Amino acid sequence: xxxxxxxxxxxxxxxxxxxxxxxxxxxxxxxxxxxxxxxxxxxxxxxxxxxxxxxxxxxxxxxxxxxxxxxxxxxxxxxxxxxxxxxxxxxxxxxxxxxxxxxxxxxxxxxxxxxxxxxxxxxxxxxxxxxxxxxxxxxxxxxxxxxxxxxxxxxxxxxxxxxxxxxxxxxxxxxxxxxxxxxxxxxxxxxxxxxxxxxxxxxxxxxxxxxxxxxxxxxxxxxxxxxxxxxxxxxxxxxxxxxxxxxxxxxxxxxxxx
Numbered sequence: 225x226x227x228x229x230x231x232x233x234x235x236x237x238x239x240x241x242x243x244x245x246x247x248x249x250x251x252x253x254x255x256x257x258x259x260x261x262x263x264x265x266x267x268x269x270x271x272x273x274x275x276x277x278x279x280x281x282x283x284x285x286x287x288x289x290x291x292x293x294x295x296x297x298x299x300x301x302x303x304x305x306x307x308x309x310x311x312x313x314x315x316x317x318x319x320x321x322x323x324x325x326x327x328x329x330x331x332x333x334x335x336x337x338x339x340x341x342x343x344x345x346x347x348x349x350x351x352x353x354x355x356x357x358x359x360x361x362x363x364x365x366x367x368x369x370x371x372x373x374x375x376x377x378x379x380x381x382x383x384x385x386x387x388x389x390x391x392x393x394x395x396x397x398x399x400x401x402x403x404x405x406x407x408x409x410x411x412x413x414x415x416x417x418x419x420x421x422x423x424x425x426x427x428x429x430x431x432x433x434x435x436x437x438x439x440x441x442x443x444x445x446x447x448x449x450x451x452x453x454x455x456x457x458x459x460x461x462x463x464x465x466x467x468x469x470x471x472x473x474x475x476x477x478x479x480x481x482x
Contacts, residue, residue, distance in 0.1 A: 227315050231323025232330060239293060239331045251285045255343055272443050275347060279439045282339045283366070287398060290332045290370045294377040295391040297324045318473045325378055325469060332370045336363055347442075357448040358441040365454065368461035369436035373398055375468035376431075382475050401433045431464040 255278050301307040310320060340363045348354040377394045384390040405427075412423035435457060440446055 227319045228323040228326060231310075231315075231320060232327035235293075235297065235324060235327025236331045236334075239289075247285070247289070251281060251339075255281060255339070255346070271351070275443050276439065278343055279442065282336075282343065283437075283439075286332060286335055286339065286366070286370060287373065287395070289335055290328065290374050291377050291391050291394045291398070293331065294324070294328045294374045295381055295387040295394065297328070297378070298381045299385075299387045299390075317476045321378065321469065321472055321476055325375060328374045328378075329367075329371050332374065333367050336367055336370075353445070355442065355445060355448075358445070361449055361454060362438050362441050365436040365438055365457060368458055369433050371465045372431050372433065372461050372468070375465040375472070379468045379472040379475070382472055382479060398433065401430055402437065405430060405432050406434050431461075436461065 298307075301310065311317065340359055344354065344359050373394065376397075377390065380390040380394055381387065384393065408423055408427040408430075412420045412427065415423060438449065441448065
């Protein structure tokens with residue numbers, strides 16, 4: 225655990241030194257400007273629309289930071305010739321991958337805290353209502369979703385040679401699952417065999433990231449989700465993240481690092 229914490233700390237410090245950190249502040253400023261314009265309108269539907277746009281910006285920016293930060297971890301270590309000294313120390317390949325994963329995941333958690341804190345304070349100052357439980361559940365499920373994406377992107381960094389190709393494929397797959405994943409079973413019903421079975425298999429095999437999208441809790445002020453359901457969703461996300469990490473560790477053990 226000491227080695228994993230050390231690698232995770234390096235990843236978090238790297239995020240502060242790179243442009244991602246400044247992008248975070250720029251996007252936060254944009255959210256502030258949008259939310260500041262809420263007082264101009266008196267229609268609840270317009271206010272909800274602005275909140276939806278702000279949360280969409282939060283989701284897009286968090287995905288950008290998560291995928292780009294994770295995609296460059298292993299390739300940058302290989303290009304900078306720092307992978308050999310790291311593995312020459314009492315550090316196994318599994319510990320290196322786990323450190324990279326937890327570092328990226330914790331860094332994204334800090335990013336989400338900043339986003340949701342600013343968004344919640346501004347929205348609450350305009351509406352005089354602070355649904356803390358809704359924000360906690362939305363942020364926690366959002367963070368779990370990023371954990372699955374980070375684990376899958378880390379696996380992709382061992383499959384694809386260039387970070388750009390890995391990041392592009394991760395963006396396309398993640399966007400496809402979020403937008404179309406829930407509709408695959410409906411499309412499968414209209415197809416003949418064997419395409420129906422193949423699409424059904426794909427529907428049950430992919431991680432349904434859209435299950436973690438509970439922005440409507442904040443947008444429409446819905447009642448909080450039952451904690452039992454949140455626990456099931458957490459177990460679902462952790463299972464997929466663990467599956468991707470195990471596959472990455474097995475692949476990294478068998479791959480030459482030269």
